[in-house]
Amino acid sequence: MLYTDWVLIERGFDPNQLHARETVFTIGNGYLGTRGSFEEGYPRAMPVTLIQGVYDAVPVMYTELVNCPDWLPLTITLNGDPRRSERFSLDQGEVLSYERRLDLRYGLLRRSIRWRSPSGKTLDIQFERFASLADPHVLGLRCLITPIDWEGAIAVHASINGYAENQGFNHWDLLTQDQTETNFTEDLQLEPAIWLAARTRQSQIELGMAAKLIIQGVAATFQRESAPGYPTLTTSYQAAIGQTVLVEKIVTVYTSQDIEYPLKAAQSKLVTLPSYPECWEQHKQAWKSAWHTSDVIVEGDIRAQLAIRYSMFQLLISAPWHHQQASIPAKTLSGFGYRGHIFWDTEIFILPLFTFTQPELARRLLTYRYHTLEGARRKARSYGYKGAMYAWESADTGDEVTPRWALPSDPYASDIRIWCRDREIHISADIAYAIWNYWQATGDDLWMRDYGAEIILDTAVFWMSRVEWNSQFERYELREVIGADEYHEHHVNNNAFTNRMTQWHLEKAIAVYAWLEHTFPEQAAALAQKLEITPERRQRWQDIANHLWVPYHSETGFIEQFEGFCNLEDINLQDYEPRTKSMQTILGIDGANKRQVLKQPDVLMLLYLMRQLQEFPYNPESLKTNWDYYAPRTDITYGSSLGPAIHAILAADLGDSQTAYKHFLQAALVDLENTRGNTAEGIHGACAGGAWQAIVFGFAGIRFQDNQPIATPHLPPHWTRLAFKLHWRGKWHPFEITHSASEMNSYHPSPSPEMDEASPTINLRGAIFDLDGVLTDTAEYHYRAWQRLADEEELPFDRQANEALRGISRRESLLKIVGDRTYSAAQLEEMMERKNRYYQEFIESMSPSDLLPGVRSLLTELRQQQIKIAIASASKNARTVIEKLNITELVDAIADGYSVERPKPAPDLFLYAANQLKLPPAACVVFEDATAGIEAALAAGMWSVGLGPVERVGNAHVVLPNFADITWAGILSKLNQHLS
Amino acid sequence: MLYTDWVLIERGFDPNQLHARETVFTIGNGYLGTRGSFEEGYPRAMPVTLIQGVYDAVPVMYTELVNCPDWLPLTITLNGDPRRSERFSLDQGEVLSYERRLDLRYGLLRRSIRWRSPSGKTLDIQFERFASLADPHVLGLRCLITPIDWEGAIAVHASINGYAENQGFNHWDLLTQDQTETNFTEDLQLEPAIWLAARTRQSQIELGMAAKLIIQGVAATFQRESAPGYPTLTTSYQAAIGQTVLVEKIVTVYTSQDIEYPLKAAQSKLVTLPSYPECWEQHKQAWKSAWHTSDVIVEGDIRAQLAIRYSMFQLLISAPWHHQQASIPAKTLSGFGYRGHIFWDTEIFILPLFTFTQPELARRLLTYRYHTLEGARRKARSYGYKGAMYAWESADTGDEVTPRWALPSDPYASDIRIWCRDREIHISADIAYAIWNYWQATGDDLWMRDYGAEIILDTAVFWMSRVEWNSQFERYELREVIGADEYHEHHVNNNAFTNRMTQWHLEKAIAVYAWLEHTFPEQAAALAQKLEITPERRQRWQDIANHLWVPYHSETGFIEQFEGFCNLEDINLQDYEPRTKSMQTILGIDGANKRQVLKQPDVLMLLYLMRQLQEFPYNPESLKTNWDYYAPRTDITYGSSLGPAIHAILAADLGDSQTAYKHFLQAALVDLENTRGNTAEGIHGACAGGAWQAIVFGFAGIRFQDNQPIATPHLPPHWTRLAFKLHWRGKWHPFEITHSASEMNSYHPSPSPEMDEASPTINLRGAIFDLDGVLTDTAEYHYRAWQRLADEEELPFDRQANEALRGISRRESLLKIVGDRTYSAAQLEEMMERKNRYYQEFIESMSPSDLLPGVRSLLTELRQQQIKIAIASASKNARTVIEKLNITELVDAIADGYSVERPKPAPDLFLYAANQLKLPPAACVVFEDATAGIEAALAAGMWSVGLGPVERVGNAHVVLPNFADITWAGILSKLNQHLS
Numbered sequence A, B: 001m002l003y004t005d006w007v008l009i010e011r012g013f014d015p016n017q018l019h020a021r022e023t024v025f026t027i028g029n030g031y032l033g034t035r036g037s038f039e040e041g042y043p044r045a046m047p048v049t050l051i052q053g054v055y056d057a058v059p060v061m062y063t064e065l066v067n068c069p070d071w072l073p074l075t076i077t078l079n080g081d082p083r084r085s086e087r088f089s090l091d092q093g094e095v096l097s098y099e100r101r102l103d104l105r106y107g108l109l110r111r112s113i114r115w116r117s118p119s120g121k122t123l124d125i126q127f128e129r130f131a132s133l134a135d136p137h138v139l140g141l142r143c144l145i146t147p148i149d150w151e152g153a154i155a156v157h158a159s160i161n162g163y164a165e166n167q168g169f170n171h172w173d174l175l176t177q178d179q180t181e182t183n184f185t186e187d188l189q190l191e192p193a194i195w196l197a198a199r200t201r202q203s204q205i206e207l208g209m210a211a212k213l214i215i216q217g218v219a220a221t222f223q224r225e226s227a228p229g230y231p232t233l234t235t236s237y238q239a240a241i242g243q244t245v246l247v248e249k250i251v252t253v254y255t256s257q258d259i260e261y262p263l264k265a266a267q268s269k270l271v272t273l274p275s276y277p278e279c280w281e282q283h284k285q286a287w288k289s290a291w292h293t294s295d296v297i298v299e300g301d302i303r304a305q306l307a308i309r310y311s312m313f314q315l316l317i318s319a320p321w322h323h324q325q326a327s328i329p330a331k332t333l334s335g336f337g338y339r340g341h342i343f344w345d346t347e348i349f350i351l352p353l354f355t356f357t358q359p360e361l362a363r364r365l366l367t368y369r370y371h372t373l374e375g376a377r378r379k380a381r382s383y384g385y386k387g388a389m390y391a392w393e394s395a396d397t398g399d400e401v402t403p404r405w406a407l408p409s410d411p412y413a414s415d416i417r418i419w420c421r422d423r424e425i426h427i428s429a430d431i432a433y434a435i436w437n438y439w440q441a442t443g444d445d446l447w448m449r450d451y452g453a454e455i456i457l458d459t460a461v462f463w464m465s466r467v468e469w470n471s472q473f474e475r476y477e478l479r480e481v482i483g484a485d486e487y488h489e490h491h492v493n494n495n496a497f498t499n500r501m502t503q504w505h506l507e508k509a510i511a512v513y514a515w516l517e518h519t520f521p522e523q524a525a526a527l528a529q530k531l532e533i534t535p536e537r538r539q540r541w542q543d544i545a546n547h548l549w550v551p552y553h554s555e556t557g558f559i560e561q562f563e564g565f566c567n568l569e570d571i572n573l574q575d576y577e578p579r580t581k582s583m584q585t586i587l588g589i590d591g592a593n594k595r596q597v598l599k600q601p602d603v604l605m606l607l608y609l610m611r612q613l614q615e616f617p618y619n620p621e622s623l624k625t626n627w628d629y630y631a632p633r634t635d636i637t638y639g640s641s642l643g644p645a646i647h648a649i650l651a652a653d654l655g656d657s658q659t660a661y662k663h664f665l666q667a668a669l670v671d672l673e674n675t676r677g678n679t680a681e682g683i684h685g686a687c688a689g690g691a692w693q694a695i696v697f698g699f700a701g702i703r704f705q706d707n708q709p710i711a712t713p714h715l716p717p718h719w720t721r722l723a724f725k726l727h728w729r730g731k732w733h734p735f736e737i738t739h740s741a742s743e744m745n746s747y748h749p750s751p752s753p754e755m756d757e758a759s760p761t762i763n764l765r766g767a768i769f770d771l772d773g774v775l776t777d778t779a780e781y782h783y784r785a786w787q788r789l790a791d792e793e794e795l796p797f798d799r800q801a802n803e804a805l806r807g808i809s810r811r812e813s814l815l816k817i818v819g820d821r822t823y824s825a826a827q828l829e830e831m832m833e834r835k836n837r838y839y840q841e842f843i844e845s846m847s848p849s850d851l852l853p854g855v856r857s858l859l860t861e862l863r864q865q866q867i868k869i870a871i872a873s874a875s876k877n878a879r880t881v882i883e884k885l886n887i888t889e890l891v892d893a894i895a896d897g898y899s900v901e902r903p904k905p906a907p908d909l910f911l912y913a914a915n916q917l918k919l920p921p922a923a924c925v926v927f928e929d930a931t932a933g934i935e936a937a938l939a940a941g942m943w944s945v946g947l948g949p950v951e952r953v954g955n956a957h958v959v960l961p962n963f964a965d966i967t968w969a970g971i972l973s974k975l976n977q978h979l980s
Helices: A015-024 A186-190 A262-272 A276-294 A302-316 A344-357 A359-371 A373-382 A427-442 A445-466 A496-519 A521-531 A535-547 A583-593 A603-613 A620-633 A643-653 A657-668 A685-699 A753-757 A779-793 A799-803 A810-818 A825-844 A855-864 A878-885 A908-917 A931-939 A968-979 B015-024 B186-190 B262-272 B276-294 B302-316 B344-357 B359-371 B373-382 B427-442 B445-466 B496-519 B521-531 B535-547 B583-593 B603-613 B620-633 B643-653 B657-668 B685-699 B753-757 B779-793 B799-803 B810-818 B825-844 B855-864 B878-885 B908-917 B931-939 B968-979
Strands: A007-011 A032-034 A049-058 A062-067 A074-078 A094-103 A108-116 A122-131 A138-147 A152-159 A172-177 A193-200 A206-216 A221-225 A232-239 A245-255 A297-299 A468-470 A475-477 A703-705 A708-710 A721-728 A731-737 A766-769 A868-872 A893-895 A924-928 A943-947 A958-960 B007-011 B032-034 B049-058 B062-067 B074-078 B094-103 B108-116 B122-131 B138-147 B152-159 B172-177 B193-200 B206-216 B221-225 B232-239 B245-255 B297-299 B468-470 B475-477 B703-705 B708-710 B721-728 B731-737 B766-769 B868-872 B893-895 B924-928 B943-947 B958-960
Touching (some): A049 A245, A074 A122, A074 A138, A138 A152, A138 A276, A152 A206, A152 A245, A206 A232, A206 A262, A232 A245, A245 A262, A276 A302, A276 A344, A302 A344, A302 A685, A344 A359, A344 A685, A359 A427, A359 A445, A373 A445, A445 A521, A445 A535, A475 A535, A496 A521, A496 A535, A496 A603, A603 A620, A603 A643, A643 A657, A685 A721, A708 A721, A708 A731, A766 A908, A779 A799, A779 A810, A810 A825, A855 A868, A868 A908, A908 A924, A908 A931, A924 A931, A943 A968, A958 A968, B007 B302, B032 B122, B049 B245, B074 B122, B074 B138, B138 B152, B152 B206, B152 B245, B193 B232, B206 B232, B206 B262, B232 B245, B245 B262, B245 B276, B302 B685, B344 B427, B344 B685, B344 B721, B359 B373, B359 B427, B359 B445, B427 B445, B427 B496, B427 B603, B427 B721, B445 B496, B445 B521, B445 B535, B496 B603, B603 B643, B643 B657, B643 B685, B708 B721, B708 B731, B779 B799, B779 B810, B779 B825, B810 B825, B825 B878, B893 B908, B924 B931, B931 B943, B943 B968, B958 B968
Parallel strands (some): A766 A868, A766 A924, A868 A893, A943 A958, B766 B868, B868 B893, B924 B943
Antiparallel strands (some): A049 A062, A074 A152, A108 A122, A138 A245, A152 A232, A193 A206, A206 A245, A221 A232, A468 A475, A721 A731, B032 B049, B049 B062, B074 B152, B108 B122, B122 B138, B138 B245, B172 B193, B193 B206, B206 B245, B221 B232, B297 B721, B721 B731
């Protein structure tokens, strides 16, 4: 994978990464998410489109987000005769080039392929797709088709696939589709369109989807096909060599959660839609607004820059922009992992990004918990408690949907009971914590009055009924819980995390009630009646808050994770390195349960949460003490993916930016580099949110003091700049952090003018030039050397004959020249040496005038722009030539025939050059005139500019005839066009 | 539903019965079963094709028979324009007539529909299908299409639906289909064909299916469509009014369990297949052979006759004719109930039919248990026992696949543990019992040596490790079991059924080993070594057999179901009547568990099994004692469906043939009449097998004595004849039982020559004739009466004017005749009376010569054939006319204008006539010349012959112009053509 500051690039297709990359290239618009599956399909592909809030029942797991009818299918067949037709597919024929790129700035997924069919027809195909952020019901898909070396019939089939499934399970009953006479809008009969309506089997949610096909640049016919559940629209045309035809598939979708008649709505929308370019333009504007407030700029670390934007992008497209009663599932809308259920991940890990950059979305995320209060109350009642006890896993109703069992396929193995539903009760306090922080950050009193207060108070009622009084120690306790750390699930009593969060929750519930009573006495009275909050009960809350035991050692600041934790068998995780599995897998469930090994931060999680509020038990000393004890005992690599971001923030807080950076990357790259091997199941939403927090709360060290956010930066050493802005109490606070500044202890926001103008440029810092044919043309000198040899041997030769030698080795060139004439091997050897000698003599006579037109001014401009310059030539005479051309002082590095062993198209020479420049490949652009050279640049993961005809260098990102009148700005502009 | 002796007929389509009737109309060939779903589809339809042995994993239920790609889809669209096309479907337009019939003799399913499209086009459509019993890989489907009142384009689409699912779950990965270039047989390119290959996701079984379409009688074009997973072949033609076009869809199917390359095999088979009629002929021959040995003839009870043949049919098509390692699932191959798992149902309820009429299939069914011995050994090991402990539910490997949990959808309800897997251990003894009986019946010593002995011995090893020694009582015990009765599943110790079966099993294991040691000493030694059967262990078996406690009271013969059963709270089931739910549903699981209420026979089940062997504890007195105690406490109506057949046999044994008959019908009609409301889930295989046993062991009272089967009949009073044959020790023993014979105490087999010739005729015993227009033509006398009136009134009238009066009432006829002329109401009244008086005068002059041609000879023939004759006429003058025609002595009954109130098309008049003849409607044929008369006959559930033009009487089963040259044999032949 290549990273630019805005674009994620996949060069080459690896079937082994199929499912993981489908996840990584997910696009969406907050209404739905669609995995990056191929339009034309692929064996074992897992195309998924998940719509916010569309849940349906499923065995064991209770309910799950439903995979919706697939809007992607667009297949291409060559040659009209169905008996001999070939269908474009990456598992057939030959893939000559492949590139997939996700432009985060506009949520555009583009794929460019040059493909040769089994019968030898070559084709350029480019797909692009977007899910409109401006109109959530509009999906755009484009395909550009160019036959390279053949002509004939092409058919493009655009379908809606009604057989989408959730890992084998089909939730849909087909209701109607275009083949039937019923339920269509008359207008749709007038242009080629297809549609489909379906209904989920249990939840009875109806979905309507419609699609039309537009073809440009050619005369075409249209035909509909009627396979049940798979309506297809086919357009056929005669393709000409080199002629590019544009096909647009525009799709509309509604569900009965949006509107009463979703199919009619989809049909009407399709008919009244503006053109594809207009839809695209509206969509772009929507994204500009989104990034305007949410963007984070990192300079000096292109990977971190891309990773943080990627994380934000994946969360932005999963947020309920258009839904009033939905939240962000743990695996976002990008895969089947955790069945679309909602965990504490949202409130604790993901929410801050929204609270501080998209507060409207943060409010919706929290309002979801208000709409699911009844489910939380049902759960409390079913366990014999009062008030609201939130589900560990929550879906549409808020009822508990954590599976009760993990079922083994072995019929004799025991089923594994999943205890989180019963014991991981801290979720209710986590939600209260998130609400409190949202309120503090936004001052959204009306929301607090109408929604937040009821949640905080009714969960406090729950805690009141859940605690136990220990008469012996005269304290309240919480027994048989699971804390944040899930390796310990049996006989966990008085977990510090849970007890302190509960205590904090009750304190804040008292405060919220007092505030409400003071500010909105009517609402306070109504809530008190509804929730039966008597003064006596509030007194009880206070009593519990005062006497709920937190196992904190006040002398040392050490906190025992739970009662008796330190009596468990100790463990040295280093003894198990290197490993590729979680400690629970290695030790077994019971083995981990009885040792001092943590799946994720627990005491440290508590310290992190209280750090944000600067409340007990957080203080720097306590942090240090507990970090030293718990961090080495935490399975941060293969335990929970929730861990690394929290460790990153705390490590930064402790001033260890190296450790902080390591953990930040663990969170930020978890899906981009599939470090845990489970990216196929969906995006790790909590890692994405945690990565943002690691930057803002860790590296920038943001705290809220004196009624404003204040930074105490701990930037990684190689970061040259960090910029973002935060919304706090009605105002935007921009931050601009560099190392010079970060030497200060802490500092206040400063304006960052560039933020709003951040352009989606490639961040190029080096230019690598081939020599021969690019900077100069030594072909002339080769010709002269051959001519001299031919004349001496009285062989016929001239400029025209010389043309036949292009790209041919020295030996083969000689054999062409001698023709029928007979020579001994020794004679031929001597002649080759002689020719080379003449060549070397000629280049001795080279001068600056041998620089090709435009080269010197370009090199000068690069130098001014502080772009580093290298020359990479396979020639062993390169240094001589460079000297003669008098450009030595413009060049930072030279890679020549002595530098590496493997010739182009191996990437070695360019990688060597980049290394000399101390630049990553993605920061370099290569200028080449040969096919093999372009291939080498692509293989190196570099940008490429081809000089010469498209037939020779068409695979390059940008093709130029030569350097005449070319500027660096012009090249950058062309490369950026390639991105957008 | 109508029953003839071989044909099951459904008149009219009821969407509420959709799924149940899909089950009822299942066809198959022992390789696969296909439910009776419609070819053209229907909303919420559940089309299912299950292939023997094709299992795949599924959550919770471990594994299930996989719904295979659907070979049925054949849709018809009218009018080529896709924008205005209408698709034939019973939920659209108007169904003018509908009939579905399953011919059990040849396994042919036929459906005839007259349908009017929403735009008013009328169409006759007839579908038929069969799964070849001659070649298991061949499936035939035919469709006859006749436009009645329009002409235009028709398209027929034949598909393979690769999206078959198991209640939402899709087990298949699509591999390839006709749209791709790979993997096809070249020949198939030459004719219109489609194909598809898919693979199950876990078990990795590949399936290949191919289909071709042949159209006859018209010029047509062909086209293929390429929707992934839904290959479709479309043929289009121009239809003419009244022209019938025949479309044949022939399908071939293989799996990788049959052959290495199933798709290639399916393609090759398709190419080399003979014509549809030839395939059909081979198939018919195969069925003739099957029925030759298995048929049971019941006379005097058409419903019983059809039901027993239906039961046998459903078992014959589910038996593994072509599979070496499969058995019959509890719900056969006809639905998703019990996921295709195999229970004791097969060995105890189903097997005897096969043992005694298809011994080769019986052997295969038992050999399945040999192939699954390793699974039974794994189960024993997993529970800490030795030997082989058979799975309560078994699938491909023999491992236990009973679901461990019944999962409620309510997230707070407790999961219900299913204990059968752990406790219902009698299954191992049941298998031994079945093997022993097979061996006794067939004398198949080689099979016993190579397969049966190892099963009986290794399960004996299991029992040895399962029993416990009770030191206090000095006896062996079996504790914590579930007996046959599943209402008691907790703390059931020393269940009489389980203990006695175990004791019996050990006794027979000792006997089998002794026989093996004597007859095949080498094999005995090898088995003894393999299973570690030491002499000491055999001694232990004997010790256990001697001291395993069976709670039998030797003074009274009463057997206590298990230790302490009689101490449970007693119950009077009459107190709960009327009810429509099981007693467990009414009382709850715990409530039933602590009462003396049985889900199914337990002690009585033991007595039934031991009755077959005439072994302890069976004797007539013990049976009477225990019957009187347990039968009233058994939930025979809504408890287990396994109960009724056993009660039927025992009641017959007790001489109570009325009770026996009642329970027999409960078993035999369970699916035909969906009496338990769960027929949608599949055929009750055990009921079908039980119904056969109820007839053979109950009503015929077959026992095996003196080395031959002997009958002690207890026929239901209205049965006039019962005939069947049994295979016993190498010979066929035909039985022919009538009441005269059944007065004897018992009797020996007698030859039954008719058996082998039993023809698939409709069993007609009555003919009902309309009078006017059928037997005579009084229209002439009506004309003469009108003419006389008109002449008197000087009104213009002639024969041509009379034609306009056909089918018009007397009053309206008069108004037509008077035209413009004005009369008072009284005058009109007088004229009508006058006309009727003239008519009566005329018919006084009628004579035998007024009988229409052919009538007298037909009536005479009917009388000779002992077919009863009735005349059913709405006329009040009918008796006069009959006298004048001089046919009174040929007529057994007359229904006339005085007999009933509602006129035709109400069925009342014909039902009245049938009642007079003392015949069921299905045994009668009606002859009618009016549309309303045909409708009345159909509504009465009778056969119908229409006289006159098709436009008038086309809905009749057979249409004749008149009776000239018509014989009864000719009519029967035409009616039977309609059947076959």
